[in-house]
Structure formats: structure tokens, C-alpha cells
Amino acid sequence: MTHKRRELIQYAIFAAFIIAVPLVFRGRQSYYVSMLALSGIYAIVALGLNLLMGFAGQISLGHAAFFSIGAYTTAILSTRLGWQPIAGLLPAVAVSGFAAFVIGLPTLKLKEHYLAMATLGVGLIAYSLIKADPGGITGGVTGIVNIPPLVIGGFTFDSDRSQFYLIWAVAFLIFALSFNIIDSRIGRALMAIHKSEVSASVLGVNVFSCKLQIFVLSGMYAGLGGFLYAHCSPMYYLNPDDVCHFSLSIKLLTMVVIGGMGSMWGTLLGAVGLSILPEVLRMLGSLFPGVNTTDIEMAIYGLVLAVIMIASPRQRLKKWLRLDKPRRVEPPKDVEV
Amino acid sequence: MFPDQILQFLLSGLTIGSIYALIALGFTIIYNTTGIINFAQGEFVMLGGMFMVGCTRLLHLPLPVGMLVTIMAVMLVGALIERLAIKPARNKSIVTLIIITIGVSIALKAAVAFFSKDSFTYPPFPGPEHVSIGNASLPGQSLWIMGTAGCIMAALWLFFHFTIRGKAMRACAINREAANIVGIDVEKMSLLSFGLSALIGAIAGIVVTPTTQMAWYRGTELGMKGFCAVILGGLGSSPGAVIGGLLLGLLETFGNYLFSGYRDAIAFSIFLLVIFIRPQGILRRK
Numbered sequence A: 001m002t003h004k005r006r007e008l009i010q011y012a013i014f015a016a017f018i019i020a021v022p023l024v025f026r027g028r029q030s031y032y033v034s035m036l037a038l039s040g041i042y043a044i045v046a047l048g049l050n051l052l053m054g055f056a057g058q059i060s061l062g063h064a065a066f067f068s069i070g071a072y073t074t075a076i077l078s079t080r081l082g083w084q085p086i087a088g089l090l091p092a093v094a095v096s097g098f099a100a101f102v103i104g105l106p107t108l109k110l111k112e113h114y115l116a117m118a119t120l121g122v123g124l125i126a127y128s129l130i131k132a133d134p135g136g137i138t139g140g141v142t143g144i145v146n147i148p149p150l151v152i153g154g155f156t157f158d159s160d161r162s163q164f165y166l167i168w169a170v171a172f173l174i175f176a177l178s179f180n181i182i183d184s185r186i187g188r189a190l191m192a193i194h195k196s197e198v199s200a201s202v203l204g205v206n207v208f209s210c211k212l213q214i215f216v217l218s219g220m221y222a223g224l225g226g227f228l229y230a231h232c233s234p235m236y237y238l239n240p241d242d243v244c245h246f247s248l249s250i251k252l253l254t255m256v257v258i259g260g261m262g263s264m265w266g267t268l269l270g271a272v273g274l275s276i277l278p279e280v281l282r283m284l285g286s287l288f289p290g291v292n293t294t295d296i297e298m299a300i301y302g303l304v305l306a307v308i309m310i311a312s313p314r315q316r317l318k319k320w321l322r323l324d325k326p327r328r329v330e331p332p333k334d335v336e337v
Numbered sequence B: 001m002f003p004d005q006i007l008q009f010l011l012s013g014l015t016i017g018s019i020y021a022l023i024a025l026g027f028t029i030i031y032n033t034t035g036i037i038n039f040a041q042g043e044f045v046m047l048g049g050m051f052m053v054g055c056t057r058l059l060h061l062p063l064p065v066g067m068l069v070t071i072m073a074v075m076l077v078g079a080l081i082e083r084l085a086i087k088p089a090r091n092k093s094i095v096t097l098i099i100i101t102i103g104v105s106i107a108l109k110a111a112v113a114f115f116s117k118d119s120f121t122y123p124p125f126p127g128p129e130h131v132s133i134g135n136a137s138l139p140g141q142s143l144w145i146m147g148t149a150g151c152i153m154a155a156l157w158l159f160f161h162f163t164i165r166g167k168a169m170r171a172c173a174i175n176r177e178a179a180n181i182v183g184i185d186v187e188k189m190s191l192l193s194f195g196l197s198a199l200i201g202a203i204a205g206i207v208v209t210p211t212t213q214m215a216w217y218r219g220t221e222l223g224m225k226g227f228c229a230v231i232l233g234g235l236g237s238s239p240g241a242v243i244g245g246l247l248l249g250l251l252e253t254f255g256n257y258l259f260s261g262y263r264d265a266i267a268f269s270i271f272l273l274v275i276f277i278r279p280q281g282i283l284r285r286k
Helices: A003-024 A027-055 A063-079 A085-107 A112-132 A160-182 A185-195 A197-202 A207-232 A246-259 A264-285 A293-311 A313-320 B002-034 B041-058 B063-089 B094-115 B140-162 B164-174 B176-181 B186-212 B218-233 B238-258 B263-277
Strands: B130-133 B136-139
Touching: A003 A027, A003 A160, A027 A063, A027 A160, A027 A185, A027 A207, A027 A246, A027 A264, A063 A085, A063 A112, A063 A207, A063 A246, A085 A112, A085 A207, A085 B263, A112 A246, A112 B094, A112 B218, A112 B263, A160 A185, A160 A207, A160 A264, A185 A197, A185 A207, A197 A207, A246 A264, A246 A293, A246 B094, A264 A293, A293 A313, A293 B063, A293 B094, B002 B041, B002 B136, B002 B140, B002 B164, B002 B186, B002 B218, B002 B238, B041 B063, B041 B094, B041 B186, B041 B218, B063 B094, B063 B186, B094 B218, B130 B140, B136 B140, B140 B164, B140 B186, B140 B238, B164 B176, B164 B186, B176 B186, B218 B238, B218 B263, B238 B263
Parallel strands: none
Antiparallel strands: B130 B136
């Protein structure tokens, strides 16, 4: 099967799943539709984080900051200044991207530790600033209420089902975009950087510029996710604990790690799986009264991160299934490096 | 009004700065010996405080016994982290190791949160309640904090310069492979560095808790401040860690006076400023 055809089939399966979900969960089960809609938002952000971690080999511990910057930008524009919700899209994405640029500029030249700590710091600062609310615009601890739903071409996205389709349509486009980026010059350059920065730069790759570009792009993905969250969140309500807390950054990180860094499909499954996890834990928790399931959730994230990274089960599985045998790859006709 | 308060700010800044310096030293010891930034460093401080709360308030142990038990317990945690999480992944990429230490840190936080999500404290250590120096007044615990930090720094200096173990660890810092070739057990040194960092973190947690309170979530913030201090002084330099920590404490205290309520923002702005202008830190020459 050729590369292109396999890709098309993958997209078709993905699209079929998106269309099927709201048709399967109806009536009283439509709660699951809104839960899965939310997982689509996380998937968008996690796909950006996956580009950064899985392909560029960098790490962000503060992606919730970029997410919340996007969410608050559009929420402030549409509630305080009376903008049309859709008009907030560009500012939300641009401001998040700019924030990533400012953080990435000094830190990406240095070792990975610096970016990790800088993004961790940005996350903590963004959280404390939004909570402290210096200019009286973020609403502090209470957050922002009554954010208008999205209206596109006269259609209002205010039902679970319409929001689900909207979010997953965007996620689908982002998914396709990410695949194309990986398959482009910058994608190959990133993979070269991941293997060895020295050899990549010897081959003429501008290592710093590539890393910065992908970091800004992942910041923009997060901003886009934040934009969707602000206008599609349950109750149209933003508060710092939901969108900007360190635990959200960790949740996003875990989504990428659980799916296997560098695997787009894995990230997608990770996003959906971890979004369902609280619900599963709540169901199990009802069997053990008195146990706080959010603590268990946090412990699971920590253990999953550590154990997956130590044991690398994906490589082991591949080895066990003998998928890692060197396969003959036909050289592409026109290689652009 | 402001000049009168300079001494007061200076002393408060040095108190909190001593804690940052201790955390920064913990980072530095592990980084120098193993090349890893241990993101669970702040958790050692949190565990030190929380175990001590358990020892004094639940078990009603006398102060010195409680301290000893706490320190041993946190060192055991540090050693277990090294053996169970770091050693099996020794040859993996930096990002992988970062994620592992983050995972460990979250698991530790969750474990503590599972027992209690409240903030705790215990009475300050014996001594005067307040000390007046000029027109500044300090809680007596501040003297304990600064004194303990000073003693630990002196002890570390002696350890690294006059014992064979300490010298072996410095050899690892200079060149791990060469150290291995001359017969230094690098794996043992890695274990030792985690134990030593846990010890310092535990002590920092024990002495700081009476002044600030301790809770399950505080490790992240303290760890980040400690790392800011590390960057300020230059990654890998022990004197840099101490000076960076003290300086960060002072800058934060004075900055907090000028822009009250933005303590964390100040530390982080300094961090960004330093990596913009002098990524090698204020002490090092490039």
C-alpha cells in the first residue's frame, strides 16, 4: 500500500469516528458527547506539544499558560469589549504565539533544562497573575462568566452536538496540518535536530530557528485550544483553576507521553483516554467511598509519566511484535533538505 | 521611611535567601554528579516539612529525634528515587530524564495530598521569640534558618574538599567518564548525590516550616525558586548556588516592597533576565 493511500485511509477512519460519536451517544448519554468534545480541545493542544516534544525533542511544562492566554484573550474581547466571538480567534492565537516567542527566544538556545524551567515558571506566573487580576480584567478567582458561544455565518454553536462537530473538525484540520508539517522540510529538520543537533547544523539546518518556530507553533495550537475552550466550555465560564493550573500542563504532558512521544495517533488516543479517566475513576470511586478520586488521578499522572519513561513499553512492544525489523524504504524521488 | 527599613528587608531577604541557597545547592550536587536537573528537588523540602509535622504533631517525638527520623526518611526517599527511577533510565535523553523526575515529583505530591491537603506548622525551635538588631526585628526562627544554612554550607565545603567521597564526587562533576576510568564508582556517587540532596532539602524543610507553614503543593514553587537561584549563580557552581540563593532572597524581598503581591513574578523575571543577558550566571566567565 502506498504511503499516500494509507494516509487517506487513516484520515477516513478518523473522520468516521468523529461523525459516529454523537450518533451513538444520544438522549441521556449526550453528556459523553460534551466530555468528548472537551477531549478534542485537549487533543489540539496536545498535538502541538507532541510536535515540540516528540519531534523537536524539547519540553514545555507550562502549556496551560498558552492555553489560558488564548482563552482569556478571546473571553476578554468578547465579554468586556463586545467583540464578535469569532473575531477573537486571531488575537487569541497571535497573543499565545507571541508569548511563546518571548519565552523561546532566550531559552531555546540553551539546554533543555532551561526551557523546562522557564515554561514551568511561565505557567506559575500566568496562574498567579490571572488569579491576582492586577488590571481588573481577568476576574481573579471568580473568572469570567457569560462568554458568548461561537456564531459562524448565522449559526450558533450552543448545543453539545454542534460544539462536538466544530471542535473535532478543527482537531481534524490540525491533525492533518501536523502530519503535513512533519512531512515537510521543517519536519525533517526537526527530526534531524532530535537525533543530533550538531549533525543537523552541519547539514545546514538552522537549529535555533527551527526549534523556535515549532515552539511558537505549539504555543499557537494551545491558543487555538484556549479559544475553543472559552466559547465551548460547559456554562461558558473561565476560571484560573480550570485553564491555567499546573495540573493542566501535566495532564497535557501525560497525554503526549502516554500515546508515545512522536506519535500523532498516540497523542490523540492519549487526549481522549485521559479526558475519560476522571469519569472512569468517579465510577470506580463510588465503589470505595471516602477516597478522593482527584488525588488518585494526580498520582496516576505522576506514575504514568515516570513508569512509561523508564520502561519505554512502546519500544518493547514493537520489539516483541517484531515491528522494529529494518524495513526496506524506497528513497523518495525529490528530497528537499 | 524606606532607609529605616533597609536593615529589616536585608535580614528577611537573607532568611528566605538561605532557604533558596540550600535548595539551589541540592540541585547543584545532583547536576554536577549526574548531569540531571532533579525536578523533584522542591519535594524534598516539602517532605522534610511534612514528615517533621508528622513526627512532632502526630507522634509527639522530641525535636532532635523528630529531626533525625525526618532526615533519614527523606534520604531514604531520595535513595529510592535514584535506584528505582534514575538508574534504570541512566542512558536516556535529557527530556526523558526531566519527565521522569517530574513524574516522581507529582507522585510524591499526590502521596502527601492523599493523607492531608491542609497546611501545617509547628512551634519555632527553642530560643528567643524575637531578636532586635538596630531598629529591625527578626523572629528567632530566622536565626535558626540562617545558622543551619551556614553550618550546612561549611559542612559541604569540608566534605567536598577533605573527604575521599567528596573528592570523588567532585571528580564526577569534572568528567564522569574519566572518574570512572580512575576507579570511582560513578553509580554509587549518583546514589550518594541523591541522598545528600535529599538531606539538604529535608533540613531546609524542617527549619523553614515554623515560619511559613508547609503543605503538599509547596514543593513546586520552592523548587522553582531554588532553580532560579541556580541560574542566577551559574548552573553547576556551588558558590554560585549560595550567592544566587541569597541574592534572589534579597531581590525578592526588596522587589516585594516595591511591587507588592508579585513575589513570584519577580523571581521569574530575574530568571528570564539572567538567561537573556548572562546565561552562564553572574559568577562564571564564558
